[in-house]
Amino acid sequence: GKRYARKTRDGAIGTAFGFSLAPLLARSTEIEQLAAKAEADRLELQRLRERLTLCRRDIAKLIDVVVEGELPSDWATVQEHFRTLVQSIPRGPGIDDLTPLVAALEILREQVANRLQVHAKPQELSGNPDQTERHIQETKPESIIELERCSLTEPPENRVPDPVRETKRPFALGTVLKACREIVNYGPDGAVRSWRDLMIAAVTVRTMLGVHPSAYQDACDVMGPQNAASAMACILERAGHINSAGGYLRDLTAKARLGKFSLGPMLTALLRANGFGVGGVS
Known part of the structure; x- marks a missing residue:
């Protein structure tokens, strides 16, 4: 509510209503630390989201290349693993949710790239x-x-x-x-x-x-x-x-x-x- 006071006839404050900011001032250091942690968490979550987006895009594009090129391999298993990882992303994920997911997707991306490179090498890496x-x-x-x-x-x-x-x-x-x-x-x-x-x-x-x-x-x-x-x-x-x-x-x-x-x-x-x-x- 509002802060206001009732004064006596001689102008002195008789009764005061409202709240005091003194407790907040006393905990200002703690509040600053919490604010800094919240900002760091926000930036880390943003970074994880960006990494997740890049991984999903890269893997999807690489799998498209495989499908278009009809390269031999058990790519159905790779696609199913990718689909499972994507479907496991929760709504409104936090840092604890995204950290293991991003790590798993980055590993999968490396595996897909390596397998694609192995199949493409005989055609692409010509010369000595x-x-x-x-x-x-x-x-x-x-x-x-x-x-x-x-x-x-x-x-x-x-x-x-x-x-x-x-x-x-x-x-x-x-x-x-x-x-x-x-x-x-x-x-x-x-x-x-x-x-x-x-x-x-x-x-x-x-x-x-x-x-x-x-x-x-x-x-x-x-x-x-x-x-x-x-x-x-x-x-x-x-x-x-x-x-x-x-x-x-x-x-x-x-x-x-x-x-x-x-x-x-x-x-x-x-x-x-x-x-x-x-x-x-x-």
Whole structure:
């Protein structure tokens, strides 16, 4: 109720009604600590919700790829496990509810990605296995000024100019990520740490942008899996200016098949747009 007082005839307060804030003042430190904990819990719950959303989206997209590609495996069991986890999400979940669910979904996402990678590897990871593995292990952000391709295993005197083969030589992963920042959000756990992560992100983006599986597979066959994934990253970066991502990718693939397309100019333009100075790039 309201706070008010009854005064006597001489103006002194005779009777006072209401409540005192003194107890709140005495417990102010405790209240501040409770408020800080409540804010921390709110931020943690928000983070868990975001992780949950990303996991659900990634797993659903990866399973779509499996279904579209008709890859052999017991994917029905995976789908059922995914459905069970999603259905177990309660309404208005708290931190204690989401923590184990997010952990289980992240494990499932990793398992699905690994199984998909095993089935896709014979088709996608073309070329010398030692060269590919060494490139993945040694890839690191390169100087933007250099913007150089990965070196071939053949000695210079044995290299024969081949426009199509040149199209398949990948650029440094660090360069691609500096030019194409958006693709990182679609990698496992919202990060791209390797070519494998970039390929997984590219598959997710491919589905999101409505690029047909056959168009992406053609790009992998012609450009190589690393450059096809890099091309998808470039398309995502310019998605607002491209009417049909699938048609655009098919056009790039057709030019690459004739040796008339290179990722270099696209990456250079995106690097400049992102504020990186690029010099010495042909």
